[in-house]
Amino acid sequence: MPLRVVIVGGGAGGIGAAGGVKQAAPDAEVTVFTEFEDVAYSPCGIPYVHGREIDDFASLFLADKEAYVQAGIDIHYETRVTSIDPDRRTVHVEEPAGDIGDVPYDRLIVATGFDYADPGVPGTDLGGLYYVKNIRRAMEWDKVLDSVSRAVVVEASPLGLEMTTALAHRGIETHLIDPRPWPLADVADPDIMAPVEESWAEMGVIMHFTTKLEGFLGDRTVRAVATSTGELPCELAVVCTHKQPNNALARAAGLEIGSTGGLIVDERMETSRPGVFGAGDCVELPHGVTWVPVQGLSGSHAYAQGKAAGVNAAGGERRYSPVYVPWAMVAGKWMIGGVSFGETLAKALGIPYVVGLADGISRARYYPGVRKTRVKLLGEPGTLRLIGAQMVGGEGIKERADFLAMAVRTGVTLEDLAWMENVYSPPIGALNEPIALAAQNALSRLKS
Amino acid sequence: MTDPSVRRLAARRRPLRHANLRFAGWLRHHSEHYLLEAAQTELAKQAGRTSPVGPTGPAAVFWRHVFVPVYRRLPWRVRRRVMARMPGSHRRAWHVPPDRRDPAV
Numbered sequence: 001m002p003l004r005v006v007i008v009g010g011g012a013g014g015i016g017a018a019g020g021v022k023q024a025a026p027d028a029e030v031t032v033f034t035e036f037e038d039v040a041y042s043p044c045g046i047p048y049v050h051g052r053e054i055d056d057f058a059s060l061f062l063a064d065k066e067a068y069v070q071a072g073i074d075i076h077y078e079t080r081v082t083s084i085d086p087d088r089r090t091v092h093v094e095e096p097a098g099d100i101g102d103v104p105y106d107r108l109i110v111a112t113g114f115d116y117a118d119p120g121v122p123g124t125d126l127g128g129l130y131y132v133k134n135i136r137r138a139m140e141w142d143k144v145l146d147s148v149s150r151a152v153v154v155e156a157s158p159l160g161l162e163m164t165t166a167l168a169h170r171g172i173e174t175h176l177i178d179p180r181p182w183p184l185a186d187v188a189d190p191d192i193m194a195p196v197e198e199s200w201a202e203m204g205v206i207m208h209f210t211t212k213l214e215g216f217l218g219d220r221t222v223r224a225v226a227t228s229t230g231e232l233p234c235e236l237a238v239v240c241t242h243k244q245p246n247n248a249l250a251r252a253a254g255l256e257i258g259s260t261g262g263l264i265v266d267e268r269m270e271t272s273r274p275g276v277f278g279a280g281d282c283v284e285l286p287h288g289v290t291w292v293p294v295q296g297l298s299g300s301h302a303y304a305q306g307k308a309a310g311v312n313a314a315g316g317e318r319r320y321s322p323v324y325v326p327w328a329m330v331a332g333k334w335m336i337g338g339v340s341f342g343e344t345l346a347k348a349l350g351i352p353y354v355v356g357l358a359d360g361i362s363r364a365r366y367y368p369g370v371r372k373t374r375v376k377l378l379g380e381p382g383t384l385r386l387i388g389a390q391m392v393g394g395e396g397i398k399e400r401a402d403f404l405a406m407a408v409r410t411g412v413t414l415e416d417l418a419w420m421e422n423v424y425s426p427p428i429g430a431l432n433e434p435i436a437l438a439a440q441n442a443l444s445r446l447k448s
Numbered sequence: 449m450t451d452p453s454v455r456r457l458a459a460r461r462r463p464l465r466h467a468n469l470r471f472a473g474w475l476r477h478h479s480e481h482y483l484l485e486a487a488q489t490e491l492a493k494q495a496g497r498t499s500p501v502g503p504t505g506p507a508a509v510f511w512r513h514v515f516v517p518v519y520r521r522l523p524w525r526v527r528r529r530v531m532a533r534m535p536g537s538h539r540r541a542w543h544v545p546p547d548r549r550d551p552a553v
Contacts, residue, residue, distance in 0.1 A: 343491065
């Protein structure tokens with residue numbers, strides 16, 4: 001009898017897991033249950049369709065439903081798993097047409113993703129509040145955006161930054177509110193975000209930092225957002241609060257949940273119950289530098305975790321590693337990014353660090369399109385091992401973040417980076433690599 | 449024999465008590481919020497920006513004026529040890545990358 005693997009969730013973690021199972025055990029019976037109408041699209045691309053950088057939502061789909069049928073992956077759409085019984089090894093499933101009962105499994109993979117944190121204010125039941133998640137709803141909201149002249153984005157989270165940029169790009173008067181002093185303040189440092197704020201101002205974004213959300217006002221649909229500094233009239237509010245692990249099912253099934261709210265897993269992505277695995281935004285993983293568990297990473301993390309969970313669930317062997325969290329994104333007219341943590345998080349945790357900062361350039365200074373590239377490096381005092389980095393620039397931020405993540409992971413020091421070799425080619429790289437300049441700056445500070 | 453490349457903070461695997469897990473979640477949520485708020489306040493001041501606005505009331509006073517200063521006075525090693533004791537994925541088995549300082553060939 002073939003191995004029966006049930007996957008709850010059809011996002012990046014769930015679909016990665018399905019592929020991982022089939023890779024390790026091609027004959028396995030793989031069943032995926034998803035509440036949504038679709039799988040295998042890029043939800044991260046939704047803000048760019050709203051911003052008109054991408055022409056249509058169809059471009060965001062990676063494969064059609066038939067491709068999964070051909071791959072032997074049985075996906076049940078618009079189907080809700082209502083409970084998990086790890087003792088009997090069954091999940092209880094409901095479809096729109098009615099209860100289809102208990103489905104047995106040999107291995108289970110939980111990839112239930114995230115929910116947005118409840119804003120915790122009056123008026124969250126009003127119409128006109130947009131939570132970006134499902135592509136079908138995004139298609140409907142995209143039509144609504146044609147008639148919106150004023151919008152409020154609630155919280156300068158990563159999605160908040162993308163939606164603020166997208167709405168401004170679309171010509172909508174966009175207000176951004178956040179109780180913190182600068183955008184993305186739990187992750188990024190103020191000197192990294194300053195150019196982004198300047199560019200938003202140029203794009204017409206009206207920023208309201210150190211401003212608390214107090215409620216959504218309106219009769220049936222939102223007409224204004226109440227804040228600690230006054231009312232902001234709008235026809236639409238985009239709620240971009242913190243992404244919380246969606247673990248109600250796992251919690252009810254008795255799986256152990258960590259301090260982040262994510263499922264506790266090991267390097268095989270196996271949960272506290274043998275034979276039950278987890279992947280994506282619903283799990284937590286140790287940070288490679290601090291060893292503090294973290295949760296809510298990128299789609300690439302979720303997909304790779306899903307692959308590992310799937311391979312291991314099918315009897316193969318694949319280890320997932322502690323995470324160093326390279327990240328990058330476009331905000332305003334800039335790219336921002338980093339790895340591990342910046343000064344804000346280091347200060348919050350009380351991690352000792354030395355810092356190096358440099359403003360370099362992305363190409364030869366005379367080459368058209370050259371942009372400023374600011375790099376900030378954090379090193380461990382004494383050993384000078386790289387422990388974190390943040391960057392803002394016009395190009396090449398993603399590649400630097402990937403490189404620096406590997407540098408942190410492998411124990412590269414500021415001395416190594418100060419005298420690193422680098423590519424020099426006028427259209428794509430300057431004579432002096434900004435990473436090297438930042439490392440040299442850190443060493444100079446230490447000597448002075 | 450113990451594999452030296454495996455980092456495991458828990459000596460042996462025992463089911464965790466759900467009350468401990470809930471407490472860990474509560475502590476993490478609040479400590480993270482107020483420690484970040486304190487760091488943002490400090491960096492905002494350096495950058496000439498206004499401080500973050502957060503919750504008010506007796507609980508907030510405790511976290512801001514008791515917990516944060518006490519946490520900050522503790523040496524990093526002590527803080528790290530306390531965090532390592534909290535339940536979580538970091539207490540399961542994880543291989544750490546080997547030191548790759550030797551020549552590759």
